[in-house]
Amino acid sequence: MPAYAYTGLSAKGKNVKGVSTADNVASLKAALRREGIYLTGVNETKGKGKSATDSGGGRTGADREIDLSRMFDRVTPKMVAAMTQLLGTLLQAGVTLPEALAALTDQVESPRFKSILGDIAEKVNQGSSLADTMSAFPKEFPKLYVNMIRAGEASGALEKVLFRLAEFLEKQLEIRGKVNSAMVYPVVLSVLGGVIITVLMVGIVPKITGMFADMNADLPWNTKLLIWMSDAISGYWWAIILLSSGVVWLFRRWRKTEAGRLTGDTILLRLPVLGEMIRKIAIARFARTLATLLSSGVQLLQALDIVQALLGNVVLEKVVADARDNIREGENIAPALKRSGQFPPLVTHMIAVGERSGQLEQMLGDVATAYDRETNTSIQRLTGLLEPLMIVVMGVAVGFVVFSIMQPIMQLTEMAGS
Secondary structure: OOEEEEEEEEOOOOEEEEEEEOOOHHHHHHHHHHOOEEEEEEEEEOOOOEEOOOOOOOOOOOOOOOOHHHHOOOOOHHHHHHHHHHHHHHHHOOOOHHHHHHHHHHHOOOHHHHHHHHHHHHHHHOOOOHHHHHOOOOOOOOHHHHHHHHHHHHHOOHHHHHHHHHHHHHHHHHHHHHHHHHHHHHHHHHHHHHHHHHHHHHHHHHHHHHHHHHHOOOOOHHHHHHHHHHHHHHHOHHHHHHHHHHHHHHHHHHHHOHHHHHHHHHHHHHOOOHHHHHHHHHHHHHHHHHHHHHHOOOOHHHHHHHHHOOOOOHHHHHHHHHHHHHHHOOOOHHHHHHHHOOOOHHHHHHHHHHHHHOOHHHHHHHHHHHHHHHHHHHHHHHHHHHHHHHHHHHHHHHHHHHHHHHHHHHHHHHHHHO
16 A cells, blocks of 8 residues: 655644545545545655554644634635635636635635635535534635525526625625724724823823922812822723723623623614614624525525624614514514614514515615715714714813913912912
8 A cells, every 4th residue: 555645734724734644545545534644745645654543643842832823724715705706707717616616615715714724625516505614614604605606506597696695794894894893993093092192191190290299388269179190090000991991891701691691782872973883783793684685585584593693782673583583473574673663663664565575685785775875874973973982082182281380389379479
């Protein structure tokens, strides 16, 4: 039996080398796949090797070293969206699914994604369905993705479903990018303001207010407060950091509880501008996801079950869950959503029109498009409010420091002059 020196990638994206015996390269590849190794290179050798199923067969000490670059290698939604679009294009051009997956495997640069696609291509080539193989990687291909692929395979229109799915993923990335971009300036301004205030309180205020203590002057309440704050930050900064960390940890733990999620999400929806933006983002996501699932052949009840987990708000998730239960008992979706009071009348009216006319998918798509525009408007409004608000807060904080220092100096000057 010949021996082969091989190189490959493990399921975690780690480089693997070894020497194994096998009847031929195909047998070696199959044996390595059972071990979770994707073969990337092989050469026949005259040396003796271990079986491909032996633990750690032929790996050197260097191969066991931790590759830090692999630790930060992850599959991003942008990679998945690009892969989905390319896969749909290849299938539309007449390329078979195994060949298309093999081509995508060779093209991607991420070792982890290459390993995942290689595993999917291997199992599909062995007769497994694409949806079943993708379901083994829930982090990269969530429930929504897998169910749409399964519906596309069942309907025989996989390439169309892939195009819809790629468009959906790109739209979600676009919205997320807009929200993140809108929050960059306020976050940077907050950090900058915190640094400025900390430098003032720790480095400048103690030097200036030190002379007030030597004069034994009767200081105003605001100056006393400023001195106390400066002393607290300078002397007990470690306690402040520990206390802040503890509060954040307790808050996050509370938010993970059922009561915390319900209370927190209810408060978020009631906030003047932020709540409006959160609701519009959720409604756009609900409408677009449901339209995409229904147009891909997924049943309504199953589609609602998937959509429920994507809204990101417990209050709205409960509304969709109740609507799903009512639909199971024979009610239409529009009345169930309208009764909750969480969905605007325009949304429920358009959904009702779509149900009566048999064009629910199109109506949901129109709702998603309209609320995408509304989301952009809300993001601009939020950004427009946050920027001047942060400037005012910083101005008030710095003004308080300056006024608290200058007030006793002006009082001492007046007393000296009189």
